[in-house]
Amino acid sequence: MSVDLANLVTSIAQRARAASHVLATAPSEQKNAALAKLADLLPASADTIFAANQRDLDAAAANGLTPAQIDRLTLTPARLEQLAESVRQVAALPDPVGAALETRTRPNGLQIEKRRVPIGVIGIIYEARPNVTIDCAILCLKSGNASILRGGKEIFHTNTALAALVAEALAAADLPADAVQLIPTTDRAALNTLLKLDELIHCIIPRGGESLIRFVAQNSTIPVIKHYTGVCFVYLDEQADATIAESVTVNAKTQRPGVCNAAEQLLVHAAAAPKLLPRVATALIAAGVELRCDAASAAILTEAGIAHTPATADDLKAEFLGLIMGVQLVDSLESAIATINRDSSGHSESIVTTDAAAAARFQAAIDSAAVFWNASTRFNDGFEFGFGAEIGISTDRLHARGPMGLPELCSYKYVVTGTGQIRE
Amino acid sequence: MSVDLANLVTSIAQRARAASHVLATAPSEQKNAALAKLADLLPASADTIFAANQRDLDAAAANGLTPAQIDRLTLTPARLEQLAESVRQVAALPDPVGAALETRTRPNGLQIEKRRVPIGVIGIIYEARPNVTIDCAILCLKSGNASILRGGKEIFHTNTALAALVAEALAAADLPADAVQLIPTTDRAALNTLLKLDELIHCIIPRGGESLIRFVAQNSTIPVIKHYTGVCFVYLDEQADATIAESVTVNAKTQRPGVCNAAEQLLVHAAAAPKLLPRVATALIAAGVELRCDAASAAILTEAGIAHTPATADDLKAEFLGLIMGVQLVDSLESAIATINRDSSGHSESIVTTDAAAAARFQAAIDSAAVFWNASTRFNDGFEFGFGAEIGISTDRLHARGPMGLPELCSYKYVVTGTGQIRE
Known part of the structure; x- marks a missing residue:
């Protein structure tokens, strides 16, 4: 790569490090003033933002974006107001x-x-979602961190316009402009340089699809906090309440099937399956779900005349991110636990049961970021947990696990006060 | 590398993962029973251990070990008793x-x-210290983690003997033998395989010199918690008490100069230097310390007729790990803060002052794991902080910073209990 590009990225990181020392002791009022200014600037600068966004949209087809990706890239007046509102909400949160x-x-x-x-x-490090630019900038700012943003080329003009507003808001609050910096190139070589600057950058958070996260995790010498999507299980226990079994399973699977805390797999205790499974399966099918069943669950559905397809081995540990669900019977609670700890991605799992001892065992033994009893996996979310904001849902175990709010964007230090103590 | 070796290491990690599920819910009494058994086995197996240790000692010279390294490798009856005592102490700590x-x-x-x-x-991942084998095994066990130990070839026979005792203790407490496993080869290819098993291993802690830690950090796809050594500063403020200035500086520098929390650099406020520096320098020299001075501090010492040598630029940010100290004057508290945040390694720093406002500013602005006021940097230590044990002193900012005790060897999960809640 060019020496100039490496120097550019290194210079950005050096200036971010210097700004981080100022931010670390910036009063809450000063950080909140910058956020308030940004919330005002977003709607006030709508014309500029939409013009920049249109340039990205004009190139979207040539960039090979799918309709869903183009939709996520598109800024509308309503989405701009949502962005401004999210900035106001973060300003109102306690300073961590x-x-x-x-x-x-x-x-x-x-x-x-x-x-x-x-x-x-x-x-x-992210792809083509303009809300990530604002969300990450404001959460880092509120938590006193300098941030370096590197979005995809598909969103470059929108990002440049948004970053200019952030810089204006920082200046209005007399905070260093280097507190939030956008990498002004989407050259992959610049990213590779960035990921090796472990003396200057303390943490990398990739926001995007699995391939982006894997690329970053494999190539970074800086610690990475990963937010992989989830292979989430719902387990209907021998003592499950049938009404809760139905509503929790349908909600976990269908309320928003494309997200990480949506359920992908259903386990049913064999002793309860003849009673529970036909009812739950009927409700899932009514909600548009295709059921991919192991032999034992298929036999029950065949007997009940309910549509289903046979599951491959991969189906029973797949992340469908759509209206498909793997279904299998287990012969015990322990078998359910072993299956989940082997085949889930450790994101969000739920047990439906009226048996408190079974629930306690499940919640103790399941090694996932969030383990629910009689509730939908869809609640594994920073807003639903009451954090007020989140930068993502960590699938890592170090530093932060599950929803990451403002406190999870912080470290700590020991402040030790003495009267002349020395070590013997 | 050979397929067999890769399979061997992968199999060890798979079995560790299975054991980790058992350990995660093992009662405290069961883990403590294994520790109690190990504490008994260590002195009872002295002959076997010393015989194995002697094999390593016999090869030490051929392995190129320095006398200091050979000393650290050597097990004596007193050291074996210390090891057993450390096991008993960890057993007595609260289960995190x-x-x-x-x-x-x-x-x-x-x-x-x-x-x-x-x-x-x-x-x-460690080198040639037998206490690391036992310390890490017991801290991981107490905190419910499965551990995989990979020591250097210089300690292979000692490690094999110690690991056999750990296995015996685990079996006596009916815990899985795979809860603590030693990699039975010191082939570097096995280590490289291990460092890529991010689906099975959740955290790597290298214990050893900087080159080992850098190798691991550069080659691991598993999150690494680093314990680098320290470039620690003592700052004598304009309002420093001279007695405390002398005792804290001498203690921080000389009480154990080869360790990470020993001071390497002395900053003195220029306005106080004519009074403070001759006294502190005299005491340091009496303790055997060579002073490497910038021009301003050298002028004061020359005037006072006190021995010193001129500092190179590197001397003023060096980690000497011995009886040498860099000395420089600063013209303000803010200049001290800027110097430390630029040139320290972020490990342990101390301000000596009677000015509470200056101390508060220093402790807020210094970006280090531990920031002391009127106390020696040597207190940055898990035992001194009252943690009862430590696996090291993290120089990272994510997950754990500063002394890592048992709680820092843990993650968390969210256990969520409902009555059928679904997301709207």
Whole structure:
């Protein structure tokens, strides 16, 4: 790659690092003033934004975007107002920085405070969703982190227009312009340089499809927090309430089938299946779901005259992200747990049961970010959990797992106060 | 590399993953029983251990070990008793697993518990210290994690003997033997395979010198928690108490100069330097320290007739790990902060001052894992912080920063209980 490009990216990271030191101690009021300004600028700059967005839309077909991708790329007045509203909401959230997470006094009199602080510099690597530009910039800013944004080429003009507004809002609040920077090229070589700057950038969050996340995880020497999509299971226990079994399964599968916390797989306890499965299957089919069944579940549905197709082995651990569901019987709670811990992606699983002991065992033994009892997997979400905002749902186990709100965008440090203590 | 070797390492990781599911819900009593058994086995198996250790010692010179490395490799009856005692101490610590870190009830009635759980499978990559084998095995076991240990070839026979005792202790407590596994080869290709098994291993902790840590960080697709050594600063403020300035600086520099939380660099406020620096320098020299001074500090010491050498630019940000200290004057608190945030490694820094406002500014603005006021940097340590044990001192910002005790070897999951809630 060109030396100039490497120098450009390195310079951006160096300036982000310098800005991060200012942001780390910026008062909440100053950060909120920048956010308030940005919320005003977004609708006020609609013409500029739409013109930039139109340039990206004009190139979308040539860029090979699907209709769904073009839809996500498109900014409308309503979506712009949603963006402004999300900025106002983040401004209204409590500042996570500076909280004393723990305090202790040692026998020698040392006072130790574990204090929440920003991570430092966060790189966001994403594709063609303009809301990611604003969401990530504001969540990083609110949590005192400098951010470096690298969106896809399909969204380059929109991003450039949005980044200019963020810079204007930062300047209005007397915060460093380098606090939020957009990489001004979508050259892949620039990304590769960025992912190796582990001395300057402290965390990479890729937002996008699995191939993007895998590319980033494989090529980054900076720690990456991954947000993979999910192979989520619903398990109907021997003692499941039939009404809850039906409503939770249908909701988990169909309420928004293309997202990560939608259910993909249904397990039914064999002893309860003759009673439960026909009812649940009928409701799923009524909602448009194709059922791909193992032999045991297929036999019950055949007996009941309910449509289904045979499952391949892959179907029973697949992420369909659409109106298809794998179905299989298990002969025990332990078998359900073993199946889920083997074949789920560790995202969101649910047990439906009236048996509190079975639920406790399931919730203890299932190794997933969120484990539900008598509730839809669709609740694994920062807003639904009451976090007020989220930058994504982590499928990692280190640092953050599940919905990542503002506190999860922070690290901590130990602030230790003494009276001259020395170590013996 | 050979297919057999890749299969061997993969099989170890698969069995570790299976064991991790058992460990995750193992009662505290069962884990503690294994630890108690191990504490008994260590002294009881002294002959076997010393014989294995002697094989490694016999090869040490041929392996190119330095006298200091050979010393660290050597097991003695006293060191074996220390190891057994450390096992007993970890057994006595509270079990970190299962604690409810936060609970909340949502308006729709969902009860959300953030519950501490083990990370899963942890890989420990280390060199030639037998205490790492035992320390890491017991800390992972206590925190419910399966561990895979990969020590250097210089310690292979000792490790094999120690791992056999761990296996015996696990069996005595009816825990899976695969909960702690030693990679039975020191072939570098096996390590390279291990570092790519991100589907099975959740965290890698390298324990050793900087080159080992860099190798692991560069080659792992598994998240790595790094424990680099430190370029730690002591700053003597304009309002420093001279007695504390002397004792803290001497202690931070000389109490154990070869470790990561020892001070390497001294900053002195120019206005206080004529009074403070001669006294502190004299005490440092009396303790055997060579002072490498910038021009301004050198002028004061020359005036006072105190020995010193001129510093190169590198000297003023170096990690000496010995009885050498960089010395420079700064003209303000802000200049001290900027110097430290630029040139320290973010490990441990200390301000000496009687000015509470200066201390508060320093502790807020310094971006290091531990920031001390009127206390030695040497206190940045899990035992000194009261954690009861530590697996190291993280220089990372994600997941864990500073001393890592048992809670830092854990992740969390959300346990959500409902009454049939579905998402609208």
